[in-house]
Structures are given as C-alpha cells and as structure tokens.
Amino acid sequence: MDTQxxxxxxxxxxxxxIILLVLDGLGGLPQPETGKTELETASTPNLDKLAxxxxxxxxxxxxxxxxxxxxxxxxxxxxxxxxxxxxxxxVLEATGIDFAVQPGDVAARGNxxxxxxxxxxxxxxxxxxxxxxxxxxxxxxxxxxIDGIEVIVRPVRGHRFVAVFRGEGLSPEVNDSDPQQVGLxxxxxxxxxxxxxxxxxxxxxxxxxxxxxxxxQNPANMVLFRGFSGEPGFxxxxxxxxxxPAAVAGYPMYRGLxxxxxxxxxxxxxxxxxxxxxVKEYYEKYDFFFLHYKPTDAAGExxxxxxxxxxxxxxxxxxxxxxxxxLDVLVVTGDHSTPAILKGHSWHPVPILLSSKFCxxxxxKNFSESSCVxxxxxxxxxxxxxxxxxxxxxxxxxxxx
Amino acid sequence: MDTQxxxxxxxxxxxxxIILLVLDGLGGLPQPETGKTELETASTPNLDKLAxxxxxxxxxxxxxxxxxxxxxxxxxxxxxxxxxxxxxxxVLEATGIDFAVQPGDVAARGNxxxxxxxxxxxxxxxxxxxxxxxxxxxxxxxxxxIDGIEVIVRPVRGHRFVAVFRGEGLSPEVNDSDPQQVGLxxxxxxxxxxxxxxxxxxxxxxxxxxxxxxxxQNPANMVLFRGFSGEPGFxxxxxxxxxxPAAVAGYPMYRGLxxxxxxxxxxxxxxxxxxxxxVKEYYEKYDFFFLHYKPTDAAGExxxxxxxxxxxxxxxxxxxxxxxxxLDVLVVTGDHSTPAILKGHSWHPVPILLSSKFCxxxxxKNFSESSCVxxxxxxxxxxxxxxxxxxxxxxxxxxxx
Numbered sequence: 001m002d003t004q005x006x007x008x009x010x011x012x013x014x015x016x017x018i019i020l021l022v023l024d025g026l027g028g029l030p031q032p033e034t035g036k037t038e039l040e041t042a043s044t045p046n047l048d049k050l051a052x053x054x055x056x057x058x059x060x061x062x063x064x065x066x067x068x069x070x071x072x073x074x075x076x077x078x079x080x081x082x083x084x085x086x087x088x089x090x091v092l093e094a095t096g097i098d099f100a101v102q103p104g105d106v107a108a109r110g111n112x113x114x115x116x117x118x119x120x121x122x123x124x125x126x127x128x129x130x131x132x133x134x135x136x137x138x139x140x141x142x143x144x145x146i147d148g149i150e151v152i153v154r155p156v157r158g159h160r161f162v163a164v165f166r167g168e169g170l171s172p173e174v175n176d177s178d179p180q181q182v183g184l185x186x187x188x189x190x191x192x193x194x195x196x197x198x199x200x201x202x203x204x205x206x207x208x209x210x211x212x213x214x215x216x217q218n219p220a221n222m223v224l225f226r227g228f229s230g231e232p233g234f235x236x237x238x239x240x241x242x243x244x245p246a247a248v249a250g251y252p253m254y255r256g257l258x259x260x261x262x263x264x265x266x267x268x269x270x271x272x273x274x275x276x277x278x279v280k281e282y283y284e285k286y287d288f289f290f291l292h293y294k295p296t297d298a299a300g301e302x303x304x305x306x307x308x309x310x311x312x313x314x315x316x317x318x319x320x321x322x323x324x325x326x327l328d329v330l331v332v333t334g335d336h337s338t339p340a341i342l343k344g345h346s347w348h349p350v351p352i353l354l355s356s357k358f359c360x361x362x363x364x365k366n367f368s369e370s371s372c373v374x375x376x377x378x379x380x381x382x383x384x385x386x387x388x389x390x391x392x393x394x395x396x397x398x399x400x401x
Numbered sequence: 402m403d404t405q406x407x408x409x410x411x412x413x414x415x416x417x418x419i420i421l422l423v424l425d426g427l428g429g430l431p432q433p434e435t436g437k438t439e440l441e442t443a444s445t446p447n448l449d450k451l452a453x454x455x456x457x458x459x460x461x462x463x464x465x466x467x468x469x470x471x472x473x474x475x476x477x478x479x480x481x482x483x484x485x486x487x488x489x490x491x492v493l494e495a496t497g498i499d500f501a502v503q504p505g506d507v508a509a510r511g512n513x514x515x516x517x518x519x520x521x522x523x524x525x526x527x528x529x530x531x532x533x534x535x536x537x538x539x540x541x542x543x544x545x546x547i548d549g550i551e552v553i554v555r556p557v558r559g560h561r562f563v564a565v566f567r568g569e570g571l572s573p574e575v576n577d578s579d580p581q582q583v584g585l586x587x588x589x590x591x592x593x594x595x596x597x598x599x600x601x602x603x604x605x606x607x608x609x610x611x612x613x614x615x616x617x618q619n620p621a622n623m624v625l626f627r628g629f630s631g632e633p634g635f636x637x638x639x640x641x642x643x644x645x646p647a648a649v650a651g652y653p654m655y656r657g658l659x660x661x662x663x664x665x666x667x668x669x670x671x672x673x674x675x676x677x678x679x680v681k682e683y684y685e686k687y688d689f690f691f692l693h694y695k696p697t698d699a700a701g702e703x704x705x706x707x708x709x710x711x712x713x714x715x716x717x718x719x720x721x722x723x724x725x726x727x728l729d730v731l732v733v734t735g736d737h738s739t740p741a742i743l744k745g746h747s748w749h750p751v752p753i754l755l756s757s758k759f760c761x762x763x764x765x766k767n768f769s770e771s772s773c774v775x776x777x778x779x780x781x782x783x784x785x786x787x788x789x790x791x792x793x794x795x796x797x798x799x800x801x802x
Contacts, residue, residue, distance in 0.1 A: 029761055037761075062800055063404050064781055065788025066411070069801030082801065083402055092802055339759075345799055347792040348761050349779075370777075373763055379779030 004079065004240060006399065007387055013242040016328040016393040018288045019279065020385075022077060023315060024070075024254075025297030025338025027350040027369060031305055038296075038305060038340060039351060040368040042312040046319040047332065047353065047367040054330075054355035056364040057377025059385060061336050067347045071095075073335030074257045078237065078290070079386030087260065088172065088229020094162045095256030099154055101164065101231045106172040106199055108228045110153075110161040112137060112220035113186075115211075119222075121182050125159040126220035134161060137220055140213050146202045163225070165202060171195035171230070177207060178224035186224055199228070236262030237288070241390060246285070248278045249292035258290055272314055276321040283325055300338030308340050329356040329392045331385060332367070349379060356392035405480065405641060407800065408788055414643040417729035417794040419689045420680065421786075423478060424716060425471075425655075426698030426739025428751040428770060432706055439697075439706060439741060440752060441769040443713040447720040448733065448754065448768040455731075455756035457765040458778025460786060462737050468748045472496075474736030475658045479691070480642075480787030481635065488661065489573065489630020495563045496657030500555055502565065502632045507573040507600055509629045511554075511562040513538060513621035514587075516612075520623075522583050526560045527621035535562060538621055541614050547603045564626070566603060572596035572631070578608060579625035587625055600629070637663030638689070642791060647686070649679045650693035659691055673715055677722040684726055701739030709741050730757040730794045732786060733768070750780060757793035 001009075028037035061068040061076045062083065071092055072082030087095070090107035101107050112134065114123040129137075134155040141163075142153040149167035156162055173192040179185065186207070191200040207223060214221045237245045239262070247258030247265045255265040264286070268278040272293055279289050293315060299308035323330070333352035336345050351372040362376030377388075390396045402410075429438035462469040462477045463484065472493055473483030488496070491508035502508050513535065515524040530538075535556040542564075543554040550568035557563055574593040580586065587608070592601040608624060615622045638646045640663070648659030648666045656666040665687070669679040673694055680690050694716060700709035724731070734753040737746050752773040763777030778789075791797045 029759060035762075058779065063407070063788065064778075064785035065790075065792035065797060066404075066407065067792065067797060067799045069799050072801040083404075083407060087801075089802070342759065346759070347789075347797070369761060370764060373777045373779070374775060379781070 003383070003387070004081070007079065007390065007396065008240045010396045010399055011240065011242045011390060012395060012397060013287070014393065014395050016287065016395065017283070018243070018329045018389045018393050019291065019322065019327055019331065020077065020289065020389065021291045021293070021322070021330065021332045023293050023296045023312065023332070023334050025300045025336060025345065026334025027337025027339070027346070027348050028300065028308065029339035029341050029346070029348065031341070037369050038300070038308040039312055040370065042309045042316065044312060044316040044367055046316045046323070048365065050323070050330065050332065050355045051353050051364050051367040051371070053361055054353050055359040055362050055377055056351065056353050056367065056372045056375030058349035058369070058372050058375070058379045059333065059352050059382040060349050060379065061382040065347050067345050068336045069345065070253060070335060071257060074254065076382035077333070077335055077385060078261050079240065079383055080234065080261065081383055085232065085234055087232055089227025090162065090229040091231060093156060093160070093227070094164060095260065096253040097154055097156055097162060098252030098255055099162060099164065100259060102166070103231050103233060104166070104168070104170065106165045106170045106228055106230050108163050108203070108225045110163050111178065111224045112159045112161065113222050113224050114219040115186070115222040119185050121179060121184055121186060121222070121224070123219060124178070124182060124224060128158050129220050131155065131157055133220065134158060137214065137217060141210055144206065144209060146205050149202050151206050159220070163206070165199060170199045172199065172228045174200045174203065174228050176226040178226045186222065189225065232260060234261055238262050241288070241386070241395070243288040244286050245288035245290065246282060247290045247292070248275050249290070250275070251292065251294050254292040263290060272318045273321060276318055279322065280325060296334070297338045300340050301344060303340050303343040305340035329354070329389050331389050333385065350382070352377060352385065354388060354392065358392055358394070404784070404788070405482070408480070408791065408797065409641045411797045411800055412641065412643045412791060413796060413798060415794065415796050417688065417796065418684070419644070419730045419790045419794050420692065420723065420728055420732065421478065421690065421790065422692045422694070422723070422731065422733045424694045424697045424713065424733070424735050426701045426737060426746065427735025428738025428740070428747070428749050429701065429709065430740035430742050430747070430749065432742070438770050439701070439709040440713055441771065443710045443717065445713060445717040445768055447717045447724070449766065451724070451731065451733065451756050452754050452765050452768040452772070454762055455754050456760040456763050456778050457752065457754050457768065457773045457776030459750035459770070459773045459776070459780045460734065460753050460783040461750045461780065462783040465750070466748050468746050469737045470746065471654060471736060472658060475655065477783035478734070478736055478786060479638065479662050480784055481662065482784055486633065486635055488633055490628025491563065491630040492632060494557060494561070494628070495565060496661065497654040498555055498557055498563060499653030499656055500563060500565065501660060503567070504632050504634060505567070505569070505571065507566045507571045507629055507631050509564050509604070509626045511564050512579065512625045513560045513562070514623050514625050515620040516587070516623040520586050522580060522585055522587060522623070522625070524620060525579070525583060525625065529559050530621050532556065532558055534621065535559060538615065538618060542611055545607065545610060547606050550603050552607050560621070564607070566600060571600045573600065573629045575601045575604065575629050577627040579627045587623065590626065604629070633661060635662055639663050642689070642787070642796070644689040645687050646689035646691065647683060648691045648693070649676050650691070651676070652693065652695050655693040664691060673719045674722060677719055680723065681726060697735070698739045701741050702745060704741050704744040706741035728756070730755070730790050732790050734786065751783070753778060753786065755789060755793065759793055759795070
C-alpha cells in the first residue's frame, strides 16, 4: 500500500475547510547585493503573522535537485506522486488551453508546418504564423468526423494547436508524425499495439484531409503531430480525500490540472482579491479550495526581482480578505521555486506555511526561505502537504488500532 | 521510473565542473570532556568560509540508524541506491586491491587454511601467515588455465587472497567451499543453477590443484572460497549524468569503487595537497572529480580523536589550493561517520557542505555537526547529493512541462 492508498483508507468527510494557496514559483534566490530573496525582500506583515501562529518548513516538489514543470509541481501539491502520475504531452497541451479532455479522448499536440511540392517538410513551424492565423486554420480543420470519430481542433499559440480525437475504441499508443527535421516526409502515424490501429488509421486520414484543406494556405500547408495521449484517468481527490474540492485559478493550465484530479473549477477575476472573493462566494459549497496565483512565477521567469517582490506584497496585502473567513486549515506555498536571477523554474525547495488550530506552531516569526529552514515541518516532500493539511483539518482517522 | 532513471532522462553535459571531496568517516561524536566532535574541535577557517557562502546539512548514507560500510557509503555518494546496487564479496575484495574486474569475470574471496592428513580443516586462517608468505603462495597458484578459463590469484593480506576466473561462459551462482568451522572437510563448490555448473567444475578443479601445489606449504596447505560474484554491471556515471568523471584516490578500494561506476582513476600522491594538485593537473580534461581522503577514517577507526582532528585540519589548510580553481560546485562531506570514541563506522548522519553560485546560502557560519543540523539542506539522503550537485551545476533539465 502506498501513502496515497493509506490516505484513501483513512480519510473521511467533515465540515472543516482547507485552503491551499499556491503562489506559483514562490521560492527564490538572494539578490547578490542584498543577500535577500524575493520573499525576504517583500514586506509581508500578514504572512508573517500567519507564520507566527503556524508551522513552517521547506518542501521538495519532486526530489532534491529536480526542477519541476508546472504539471508535476501541482500534482505533488495535490498529493499525487508526480513521477508515477504522468500527463501525456497532448493532454497537457489541451489542459493548457482549458480544453476538458474526457475519458476515452486522445489528444495530440499539433504543429502547422510547411511542405514543398514533393511533400518534404521545409519548415516545422510554418514560419511561426500568428495566433490569429492559427485560429483561422484550426477552424478549417475543426469538427471533422472520420469513421465515427470526431476530431476537435483548437489553437494554442503561433503554429501550435491541439487535436482531440473523440469517440469509441481509441487507444493512444501511436507514434508521432513529426520527423523532427526538415527535408523529410512527415511520418505515417503507426500503432504500437493492436488496440491503437484504429486511432492510427483515423489520424492518417485526418492528416491527408488536412493536407488537402490546407493546400492553399502556404506557409501553413500541412500538420505534424506529437505526443498522442489519453485522459490519464487519475483517481479523484473526492475519492482519495472524501473532499468536495474546487479550484480558483485564472490561468487555463491550472484549471486544467485541477480538473484532471476531479476539482470543480470556479470562474474568477484576474487579481488576487478576485480569487479571495470567489472563495468567499463559494465558501459554503466546497470544503477544499486550491487558489492559484501566477504573477510571482511570471515575474521570476522574466528575471524581474522587484516585480516578484511586489507580486508577493500584493498577496500579503489582500490576505486579510481570505483570513477573515475563519479558516480551519490554510496552507501557503508554491509549486516550485522561480528565482528571478535564474529566470526560470529551479530545484530549490519551496517555503511552506501551514496554519491551523492544531499545527504545533514553531519559532518561525516570518515567512521566508531562511526562516523556513528552521521551521517545525523541516524539509518535507511536497506530496506530504495534503496529508498534513487533511490531518490538521481532522479529516484523517487513526491508522491501525 | 526511479529517481536515478529520472536523473538520467534530465541530465545533460555542460562545461561546468563538480568536485566531490570526501573526507572518509568525517562525522564524529563529542569528546566527553569538551562536548565537541572532532570536526567541532578542529580549527577549520577555510571550511567555515565555504560554509558561510554555501548551504549545509546532514545526510544519511543508507537510512537513519544504519551504519554503512565503505562500499555502500560511496555508492550512495555517487547517487546509486546502496540497497539496490550490491557488490558481491569477491568483487569487493578484488576492488580493494585495485584489481580491475572485467565484465564476465567471477571473483572469489579466498583464505589459505590448514587441513590435516584426512583433509579436515584444522585452521581456517592457516595460522594467519604473513603478507609476504601470502604473496609467495599466490604466485604458486596464479595463472592456471583450466578448461579454457584463466584463474588469476592475487594476495590481499595475511591469509586472504582473491581468485578471479576469467573466460567465456562463467556464471557466479555457486556456493562457498568454506565450511565455516574446523573439523570438517572443505565443501565441494556446487552450482545453484545450470548456468553456473561450468564455474563450479572449474573451481573444484582449481581447489584440487591447489591442494597438490600447496601440499608442502603447511600451515597454508589448502584454500577455502567464499563470495563468488561477477562484475556487477552498474550503469555508468557517464550514462546517468553525462559526466566525464575522474577519481583521485590514494587507496585502492576507493579507486576500485569509482571504477565500478565508470570513473577514470588518476594516479596521485599520498597527501591531500597531492590530491588537489592532481585535480589541478587534470582540471580541463574532466568535469567531475571524486576526491578521497582516508586519514580521517583511519584515525577514527584507531580511536585517535586528536589525530582525526589533525587530519581534518590538514585538509582545511590545503583547501585554498583547491578553491583557487574557480569551482562551479564543491561538495565537502563524508561517506559515513567514524567517531573516535566508537573506534569504527557509525550510523550518525554526515555533515555536508555544498557551495555554488546558486546554492541558496543558509545561516550556517561554521562546518560542524551541530551547525549542519540547522543548515538549509536539512537532513537529506546521501543519494540526493549527486542530483543536488548536478542541479547546482545547471546540468539537469526541467522535469515535465
């Protein structure tokens, strides 16, 4: 029995409520001039107040040294081992545009590309066409029905799109058509097992049809496919935790990830106050809220230390709107670190703060990387956060007699 | 997929360089009079300077409470789960005398012993003959060819030697000939499966031949074998990490262990300055250096607290010769603890210090067990050290999108 099985066997529903507030890319690295990270630089009186009452620590989303992408980082936060629970590329792409992949669907990442008169690929990205052109071309290809299977085509960005094959009897174990270099013909889609032959045939017919439909659309006169994958069929948080969970996230990717683990997704406005207001509005309806805040990560990715500081301060300032809700368990953390000086995700463990009536508060007086080092949670694995939140909400029964 | 597989899928080669400086048996226990460990007693201004800039912690080589031998301790440092990656006794013995066991070889640990006129074992250690006598007897037995298999015999120490069976079609699943007590006949070597019958036959022929060749060599007139084992076929560090790794180690055991994971071994002199000079000499050629320093462990094993303190100070004094090399990532740690008051290896977690531009420095101001407790790395598993070093060298790509 793994830990998730154990949690499933011990969890029970109660009236207490858990809030998981994720500041994307929260963890940082010190600015060389000041020796302080973004979080240490930010003025965060409200988070610090929570840190005093709560228990703090650091968590590794995957394992020490591993830099997580957004999907594995969030799966870990939801208590799903991100090495075991994989999301295929096509499904992730669909998730990123808030397309609800259904059980039985197969999603593939598509590129518009350019082929010459002999069918040889001359540009794998079709000259990086505009978003508008991509949308227009997707409309040409969308909603075809091939041998009883519907093919739904949605634009992503530039030359990228998603195709979702929907209908009976599809299995995603087929190879890519993208030859990965120019000067070659697109590959036929081939099945890796007998169950996938149907999908391979339909995908090949779709590609032939696309070539005809796009003939006059040079430079985007052909498509390439990669990463066919099915709805991953993850166990639901409702099943594992007996929770009625909701996601409040402005960005499609995070709504999509939440949906894959069985959360309802609630519409919200762009600011953190909007997110908190949405929680307030639905507070009676759900007992678990995943709140996602993107600007911390976006600023980190841009290498903008000061903007990341301000993004953190913005959350801190609005925090009383959330804490006014008389919360049972509040967790504040990130899905990974995004230090501005690295301009990207990193492997550094993420600060975490857990506040509840039963959390066994530690000596940490402010919420920061260096304080969290000395926190009562120590250095934990991110998949342990949900069990800790559940325990603090008194939603886990005793194991064994 | 386990963590090592994950690392393999994420690692890529860059120009940055990693130094892993292993002070064997570094961790200690306080001298009752002073309350300070060996490392805390030693004057270590250079290590302390690194600790201030770096991040510290404690690591468990195997698991809390488990005392590691040299082989598991080092495998963990190299990022190989020491419970999963086993080295057979014969191969370990060969490794300890710097004998390069090749794929297909089978190595066995041998004892010279004494048998009486009826062939019954009267002394399993042949009166503990001298190293010189052992060498002489090994020369008598060495380089026999039996049914197309070459048997290479090398002295270890006293009554101990290694026999390596080299040739086609050998499989090491055979039982020992050592009856483990006196008054019994040596056992015939028996195969545990059909593949190993050939080795069993050849080993029995070798034993018969040895009895004849040693007939006049009382008390060392017979041999006993234990621990037949093959070259373990570990994945190479080159493959897992895309590193070009080198070991700088004076002791044969550590060169041997490094060789089993695919490191080149560089000749070096006896002192730590020699080791550092060797790194300098080869600095352009390799991107990973494992440096091994034995005197800390040797002093601990002897129960010589003061000598262990001096051994640590010797490294500290020479350290600027190493740090002058403008290192990207430097890790200083041990393979296990060897507290002088225990006169042997122990289970205590080992201090670790990691220094790099991106390490997220903590508040630790000196390198010691008690300071490392409060370090930013927390308490990690030793197998996590290589991923952390790789991450800090920016040699690991992001996991997932």
